Amino acid sequence: MPLLELSNLRTSFHTRHGIVRAVNDVSFTLEKGETLGIVGESGSGKSVTCYSLMGLIPQPPGRIEGGRVVFDGVDLLCCKPEQLRRIRGKRIAMIFQDPMTSLNPYIRIEDQLIEPLLIHERIEYTEAVKRGIAALEEVGLPDAAKRIRSYPHEFSGGMRQRVMIAMALITKPDLLIADEPTTAVDVTVQAQILELIKRAQRQLGMAVMLVSHDLGVVSGFCDRVQVMYAGRIVESAKTDSLFHQPQHPYNRALQNSIPALQPKGTALYTIPGMPPDLSRPLPGCAFAPRCEFAADKCSTGEIVLKEVAPDHRSACLRVQQAEIKV
């Protein structure tokens, strides 16, 4: 049994401008100890997927319209609040993009750090503090015993992100969801943070879901990668084959537009047009209007994610019918 199984998750936001279908029929599984990357541009639904399965979607305006999120046999969307509390924050932990806003500026690091321990493990306060200090040392915070008494604003951005990671790992979760954990920090700090998560993963054997807009970050970090576009998964494969044999035009276009992969001085490939407006119904493939391979059926046909090569799934109709090679 997989650790986490999402099936047909649909999340929408009811706004002034209509219903925005942020996540549209997303299904995937995650095995124990696996590292899954979810990439996509802003508005692709990658973050909303994570927030939905953590039950962190503000309702209203958000609404989970349907689907199942089964974690270790428990459906998180319809289980008792009691059960959910025991899983969330203990067995599933999350790291957010902005450590500045996800730490409470008025509470000492110590109290924020050991709170999950006191709630979920019911251990003695002094014992919890000891484990808090150990957790901070683990993430490479110098002088942890003293600095645990500080407030969040006394740390630099990179340090705060480490504190966030220590906090997420302190209950030894089975699944860590990292939502753009390195977007707000510099590259050298990014390398430190990714290394840190990787080490913790090896030690605890936890599964990691890494959400990022940066193809570079996921390529070195994940076993498997999913590409999202306009609220749907358009491609899902082992990291190597996703990068070396792309099976969806969007994935290929994305890779062609990254300077790091292109010879210097050449014009970068650009995807024409703009991402679609999710508050309008999108018949067929949402990428069709911007796709160089699009045919008539792309804007009418039903789009499903299908296996097109061993362990490699694509949502492109024409790839599925072997009409094109991207």
Add this chain to the structure above:
Amino acid sequence: MTAAPQPATLRPTDEIEAGHSLWQDAWHRLRKNKMAVLGGIFIILLTIASFVTPLVASDYYKHQNLDLGATPPSHAHWFGTDQLGRDLLARVLYGGCISLSVGIAATVVSVVIGVLYGTISGYIGGRLDVIMMRAVDILYSLPFVMFVILLMVIFGRNIILLFMAIGAVEWLDMARIVRGQVQSLKKQEFIEAALALGLRKRRIILRHMIPNVLGIVIIYSTLIVPSVMLLESFLSFLGFGVQPPMSSWGTLINEGAKSMEECPWLLIFPGLFFSASLFSLNFLGDGLRDALDVRASKD
């Protein structure tokens, strides 16, 4: 085709798309807010009635009929009459004229002073800013009622003084708000871009600063008007304000309260008008805030 200047290079098929300014968007949103629209309509009607009445019947409000005395509302006098037999409807409308004038005049005074003071303090910054803001703090700490009494003692009772006293207090908030806005605007990149273009300071302030501060100034002024009207009625209630035979809503409520038990209508009608206009102004202010708020217009 819009009225915009048309680039000669355009083909006739390329129609210029009309844009919607943030003001238009705000107006659109405001129109959807029923309470704000109702409030606005009420204020407009009241203003017209209050300012037209003294014109067409300039003396009616002080026309006494001692034989009649205080009578409850009737066909001849819709709101009844007071102890001196004066028509209450006329007095309420006349009072509205005074109250609204005080409210609007004091608001204009406070907006002009506050915007100028706040913009200068925020734009120039540094030591001048510190000194100007400490001055505001000092003025804040003056006990207002004492200040008014002092003015009355020195200059005698005078409605102009009343405006001045109220205006002198209300601009302080406005100055602080505008200063804060200007300070945050100054850090915006479009102001830096304007500097980099080599535009003159005057143009930067007029074209780039003021239009972006205006929204909050409008919102805040609609909220100053009711607070000024409250102040005026408070002062009149204490006997420092408008003197008989002139009436403001404050003095009418004061008189009505004295004979509350025998002639309740003398309190009810002015009170009703006063609260209705305060409600309307506040609803309008809230509606404007929702409509003009830049954060809301971003999504």
Add this chain to the structure above:
Amino acid sequence: MSDAFLQLQNVKTHFPVERGIIFRRHIGEVKAVDGVSLSLLQGEILGLVGESGCGKSTLGRTILQLVPPTEGAVILAGKNLAQLKGRALRESRADFQMIFQDPYASLNPRMTVFDTLVEAIRAHKTVPSSELANRVSELMKKVGLSPRFLQKYPHEFSGGQRQRIAIARALAVEPKLIIADEPVSALDVSIQAQIINLLAQLSREMKLTLVFISHDLSVVKHISDRIAVMYVGKIVELGPATDVFEKPLHPYTKALVSAVPIPDPEREKKRLRVILSGDPPSPMNPPGGCAFHPRCACAVAECSRTVPGLDNFNAARQVACIRAKEIN
């Protein structure tokens, strides 16, 4: 270099740190830019990289005189900008322009695109009204936007389109030098490519000298002729883009390059990583000697005493490290 178009000579920008409300006490200085010398040829693209707080943005704003330099000279086409004041400075601004990071904040939300561009065109030239519409449409086409959108307001555009408008505004005064401060960091990957292509093309066609400031080394490598790497207010390495990226000389550049994730799993697995410890020091009291020495794997005792100058490593490359010859 005699044919230098833009020359920086020992530019320093220090910000005083003061305490107290009315009577201010001077308690220190943030040395945001601390002695930068560079020269650029006309039409050259210089990439300026470094981590946040290294002073790259301040250097950009200092070149444009949006922040006055504390010391040093900024010489553009033979004219020292640092000495210009008031009217003279304002008039010379037609020669150099800036493109900003946040396309949502860099356009006045109350002005139509037409008004924004007209304001920029008229800032330095008197153009008859009859010609104005033409000029504006040309600008729009140059940055790949349809003149149909001229009467729209900034909030009606996407981030990428807004950045194009900002570029059009910068081009409106016909500048010779453009400083682009993180022009693509706020944009999505696919939109980044559009803006990078546009800037590269414009600089080629119009012989624009471009200083491209970014924290993203792979973007900078792609667009620039040369790269300057900054660390705590100083340039630590300067050289041709490909060389700096592929064979970095300074230990800091090495760490920076190795930290850039490459979207290619195979290359990513094979390469050697230098992971730095700790964070960059505060520019208010940087460590003595070489500012990088506390984090440097190659540091020796001498590094904490001597401030290294930016010396020639070979004809094309310069590096500020006393052990450069030993470790490379």
